[in-house]
Amino acid sequence: MATVKKALLWRLVGLASPRAVSTSSVGTFPKRVKIVEVGPRDGLQNEKNIIPTPMKIKLIDMLSEAGLPVIEATSFVSPKWVPQVAAGAKEVAVFGAASELFSKKNINCSIDESVQRFDEILKAARAASIPVRGYVSCVLGCPYEGKIAPAKVAEVAKKMYSVGCYEISLGDTIGVGTPGTMKDMLSAVMHEVPVAALAVHCHDTYGQALANTLMALQMGVSVVDSSVAGLGGCPYAHGASGNLATEDLVYMLAGLGVHTVMPPASWWQQPRTDQSSA
Amino acid sequence: MATVKKALLWRLVGLASPRAVSTSSVGTFPKRVKIVEVGPRDGLQNEKNIIPTPMKIKLIDMLSEAGLPVIEATSFVSPKWVPQMADHAEVMKGIQKFPGISYPVLTPNFKGFQAAVAKKMYSVGCYEISLGDTIGVGTPGTMKDMLSAVMHEVPVAALAVHCHDTYGQALANTLMALQMGVSVVDSSVAGLGGCPYAHGASGNLATEDLVYMLAGLGVHTGVNLQKLLEAGAFICQALNRRTSSKVAQATCKL
Numbered sequence: 001m002a003t004v005k006k007a008l009l010w011r012l013v014g015l016a017s018p019r020a021v022s023t024s025s026v027g028t029f030p031k032r033v034k035i036v037e038v039g040p041r042d043g044l045q046n047e048k049n050i051i052p053t054p055m056k057i058k059l060i061d062m063l064s065e066a067g068l069p070v071i072e073a074t075s076f077v078s079p080k081w082v083p084q085v086a087a088g089a090k091e092v093a094v095f096g097a098a099s100e101l102f103s104k105k106n107i108n109c110s111i112d113e114s115v116q117r118f119d120e121i122l123k124a125a126r127a128a129s130i131p132v133r134g135y136v137s138c139v140l141g142c143p144y145e146g147k148i149a150p151a152k153v154a155e156v157a158k159k160m161y162s163v164g165c166y167e168i169s170l171g172d173t174i175g176v177g178t179p180g181t182m183k184d185m186l187s188a189v190m191h192e193v194p195v196a197a198l199a200v201h202c203h204d205t206y207g208q209a210l211a212n213t214l215m216a217l218q219m220g221v222s223v224v225d226s227s228v229a230g231l232g233g234c235p236y237a238h239g240a241s242g243n244l245a246t247e248d249l250v251y252m253l254a255g256l257g258v259h260t261v262m263p264p265a266s267w268w269q270q271p272r273t274d275q276s277s278a
Numbered sequence: 279m280a281t282v283k284k285a286l287l288w289r290l291v292g293l294a295s296p297r298a299v300s301t302s303s304v305g306t307f308p309k310r311v312k313i314v315e316v317g318p319r320d321g322l323q324n325e326k327n328i329i330p331t332p333m334k335i336k337l338i339d340m341l342s343e344a345g346l347p348v349i350e351a352t353s354f355v356s357p358k359w360v361p362q363m364a365d366h367a368e369v370m371k372g373i374q375k376f377p378g379i380s381y382p383v384l385t386p387n388f389k390g391f392q393a394a395v396a397k398k399m400y401s402v403g404c405y406e407i408s409l410g411d412t413i414g415v416g417t418p419g420t421m422k423d424m425l426s427a428v429m430h431e432v433p434v435a436a437l438a439v440h441c442h443d444t445y446g447q448a449l450a451n452t453l454m455a456l457q458m459g460v461s462v463v464d465s466s467v468a469g470l471g472g473c474p475y476a477h478g479a480s481g482n483l484a485t486e487d488l489v490y491m492l493a494g495l496g497v498h499t500g501v502n503l504q505k506l507l508e509a510g511a512f513i514c515q516a517l518n519r520r521t522s523s524k525v526a527q528a529t530c531k532l
Contacts, residue, residue: 175528178494179453207487207524208494210450214418241524248446255417255447 030222032259034070036169036199037063037246041072043231046242063228067260068246072225092125093133094118096160098153099142102173106137115159122164134165135201139185140177140212150188158192167197169225172212175205179215186219199223202244204230209244210252217258224249308461310498312348314408314438315341315485317513318369319350319384321470323362324481325517331365333516335372340509341467342376345501346485350464353384397431406436408464411451413475414444418454425458438462441483443522444473448483449491456497463488468510469522484523486510 040060044051063071072093096114097103103111118134125132138145139153157168170189172182182200189198200216200223202209213224226249232242253260318338322329334352341349351373357364366383375381396407409428411421421439428437439455439462441448452463465488471481489501507526514521521527 178491180495204524205528206490207449207484208491210446211453211491214450214453241527245446251445252417252447252450256419 030217030220030258032222033217033253034199034223035068035246035249035253035260036070036072036223036225037068037228038072038201038225038243039063039228039231039246042201042225043227043229043243046232059228089130091131091133092121093135094121094160094165095135095137096156097137097142098148098156099138099145101144102138102142105144111156115156115163118160118165119163126164131166132164134160134168135171136160136168137171137173139170140172140181141174143174150185153185154188154192157189157198161193161197167199167223168193169199169201169223171201171225172203172209175203175208177202177212178208179211182212182215183219186216186221190219195220196222199225201225204241204244207241210248213244213249214252217256308456308459308497310461311456311492312438312462313346313485313488313492313499313501314348314350314440314462314464315346315467316350316440316464316482317341317467317470317485319353319363320440320464321466321468321482323353323360324471324474325362325519327517327519328362329513329516331368331372333513334365334369337467337509337513337516338369338373338381340505340512342374342379343502344505344509345499346379346506347500348380348382351381351383355384396428396437400432400436404436406438406462407432408438408440408462410440410464411442411448413473414442414447414479416441416451417447418450421451421454422458425455425460429458434459435461438464440464442473442481443469443483444476444479444481446480449487452483452488453491456495467506467523468514468526470513470517480522484510484521484525486523486525490525 040056040063044056060071060073094117095107096111096118097106098111100111103109103114107114109117118132122132134157136153136156138148140148142148153170157170160168168189170185177185186198186200198221200213200221202212202216202225204210216224225243226246227243228246230241230243230245230248250260318334318341322334338349338351352366352369353360353363354366355363370381370383373381396409399407407428409424416424421441425434425437425439437460439452439460441451441455441464443449455463464482465485466482467485469480469482469484469487473479473481485501486503486506489499489503489506492499493503503525507529510521510523510526
């Protein structure tokens with residue numbers, strides 16, 4: 001057991017791809033950052049204890065009072081997505097992965113197949129004027145494949161953007177990334193998707209979440225996913241911590257002079273109307 | 279009590295002096311970073327439970343085995359002030375002194391110590407000035423501003439940063455310091471030490487988490503992470519507390 005654990009540890013450290021990093025091209029921080037609060041969805045989903053519905057509602061109401069501009073309360077989109085809409089959903093999200101193995105194990109299909117499904121969903125969503133956010137998992141490492149090439153992340157993000165997702169959230173699902181790998185991945189993705197349409201979703205499994213987020217901000221990313229109280233564990237590392245804690249993120253952004261509370265109405269995402277591809 | 283706590287929190291947030299930050303002058307990361315392990319001194323000093331001398335010696339030996347180049351072993355201070363460090367002479371005699379590893383000892387002088395600025399310290403002959411965010415309220419912007427000011431007076435090669443994780447900012451602040459050219463970082467195995475000014479708050483930057491980040495950045499530290507994790511596990515068991523290192527939490531089996 002100890003040798004398995006040790007091997008896993010070194011494999012995970014190996015994912016960090018050591019080499020010197022240049023940050024000479026880093027510019028200023030964004031003046032405004034939109035925080036996407038994923039506690040009620042990503043957080044609670046990965047907590048052992050299930051809480052009753054009235055408590056979930058109260059949590060979301062309290063987060064609204066706190067001024068968070070986006071609070072994720074949606075579940076996965078299935079082809080039968082009408083029930084979510086009937087239940088009052090005004091925005092939905094689709095999930096993909098930068099790793100073929102993760103895609104197969106998680107949603108039982110290849111990356112290409114998953115993007116085809118998104119295309120159908122996006123067409124229907126556009127018809128109903130419902131914005132769709134795209135999530136890419138394992139952008140800095142995969143529990144099955146190990147290292148993930150930045151070019152692969154860029155390819156998946158580009159596909160999601162091209163089928164109409166208004167925003168792509170890049171997730172370090174197992175939290176193995178470090179600021180250097182974050183920078184490399186974003187450099188590749190930013191060649192294919194405008195930085196204004198990108199978000200980062202860092203897990204704190206190895207304590208790197210805030211540092212990785214800082215690097216993303218330095219690269220120009222202005223949307224960050226986080227979870228109140230750092231809710232959610234990591235299903236791949238027993239006992240490990242979960243999401244970046246919203247409180248700690250807000251603290252840092254406040255110190256940097258970056259605005260985070262409710263942006264003006266003009267800043268709200270509208271469903272994309274510039275979609276030309278099929 | 280709740281209003282006092284709330285007022286204190288907002289005052290501390292105010293210390294972060296919000297304004298926009300430019301990082302356009304940032305260069306490459308240092309190729310090597312020296313980690314100064316302060317767990318046995320700063321860490322244990324701020325832990326509630328006092329551990330017996332043989333255990334302290336064992337901790338320091340384990341940290342030496344893990345390859346940490348500098349280990350702050352103890353503090354030569356009156357036991358009246360810091361009972362956790364009362365055995366300082368015994369500790370210094372008992373530890374194995376590995377060749378190539380330094381074991382500095384804190385020698386505070388409470389009279390004028392706090393007032394000393396980095397320039398004065400450097401001019402009176404300190405070889406290295408460790409800049410500590412004692413209550414952990416700093417954020418990357420204030421870290422950058424502080425370092426810009428200090429670097430006008432003291433060469434960056436003589437500077438170290440010592441970040442506390444009270445508000446979860448330690449690693450991000452350390453990253454900023456590295457981007458500014460600082461190549462010496464203080465940290466504490468398992469993130470030992472609480473904050474005497476914020477009840478229940480976390481303490482130092484955890485060495486394991488720092489080493490993880492530096493390894494990922496391709497920065498050489500000479501530290502064996504596996505052995506470091508063992509030292510962390512050992513001391514947490516001795517102190518009967520959970521580790522504050524995320525890396526340790528991710529790799530432990532419960």
